Amino acid sequence: MNGYWDGPKPEPQVRTIEEMREVLADPGCTSDQPLYFMYRDLAKSESDREWLREHRIRYDITVIPARTLCGEYVKTKGHYHTENPAGELYPEIYEVLEGTGHYLLQTRNADDVVMIEGTAGDKILIPPGYGHVTINPGKEDLVMANLVSSEFSSNYGPYAELRGAAYYEMEGGALVKNPGYPDAPPVRYCDPVEVPDIGIEKEVGLYDLVGRPRSVAFLNHPEQFMEIFSDVTGGCLVMR
Numbered sequence: 001m002n003g004y005w006d007g008p009k010p011e012p013q014v015r016t017i018e019e020m021r022e023v024l025a026d027p028g029c030t031s032d033q034p035l036y037f038m039y040r041d042l043a044k045s046e047s048d049r050e051w052l053r054e055h056r057i058r059y060d061i062t063v064i065p066a067r068t069l070c071g072e073y074v075k076t077k078g079h080y081h082t083e084n085p086a087g088e089l090y091p092e093i094y095e096v097l098e099g100t101g102h103y104l105l106q107t108r109n110a111d112d113v114v115m116i117e118g119t120a121g122d123k124i125l126i127p128p129g130y131g132h133v134t135i136n137p138g139k140e141d142l143v144m145a146n147l148v149s150s151e152f153s154s155n156y157g158p159y160a161e162l163r164g165a166a167y168y169e170m171e172g173g174a175l176v177k178n179p180g181y182p183d184a185p186p187v188r189y190c191d192p193v194e195v196p197d198i199g200i201e202k203e204v205g206l207y208d209l210v211g212r213p214r215s216v217a218f219l220n221h222p223e224q225f226m227e228i229f230s231d232v233t234g235g236c237l238v239m240r
C-alpha cells in the first residue's frame, strides 16, 4: 500500500482464516496470520470525499500477500453484488497496482466461469451478474484498487454454501474443480479491458477517474452501458 497511496490511511479490515474456512480447498487448513488487508472508502482530500459521496462511488485498496494455504493460493472470500434500482447487479472495476492478480468470475448459477489475469496498470471489469474472487498466484504481494458503487453490498452466501468458487487455483497454477459445481463449464480466459470512450485506459489510474462523472457512471447505472461488458460476458472465448 505504501507507495500507492499518499492520502489518509485508515486501519485496514482484515480477513482471517476463520472467516475464509468454508471457501478454502482445504477447510481444515490453519494459519495464525491475517490473509489479506482491505483499506476501504479511501479519499485523498475532503473535496474528493465529497465528490465520491455525491456520485455514490467507493475507492478501496486491497493487499493480498503472496502465500499458499495448504497448497492453495491466497484469494479473496468471493461474493456477488446486490441489485441496483433498475434490477441489474452492481458491476465493479479493479486496477492492479503491483503484482499479479487472477480474477475468477462466475455467473450466479456458474454456467459461465471466466479468468482474467492482470498486472500493473491493467483494469478488470466485473460485469453485472458475475461474482468474483481474486487470487494472488505470484511471488510478490498483490496490491489492487477498485471503484464500486457505495450503494452495493456483498452477498457471500452462494460462495459459502458451495465451498468457494467453481475452481480452486493451486500452487503451480492448476485449476481444480470444486465438487460443489459438477456442471461448471471449462474456464474461459479473457484479457483486461480498456474503454477509451469513457476514459478507462491502462495508463490512467482508477483514482484519476475521481472528478470524471462520465467515467464512473456505469458503476451505478450499468443498464445504460451494457456494451462495455460484452468482452467479458461473451467476447473472449479463448480456452487454455
Ligand SMILES: O=P(O)(O)OC[C@H]1O[C@](O)(CO)[C@@H](O)[C@@H]1O
Pocket: 015, 038, 040, 060, 061, 062, 076, 077, 078, 079, 092, 146, 148, 154
Ligand atoms: O473479502 P471480500 O469482501 O470478498 O472483499 C474482496 C474485495 O471486494 C471489495 O469489497 C470490493 O468488492 C474490496 O474492498 C475487496 O478487495
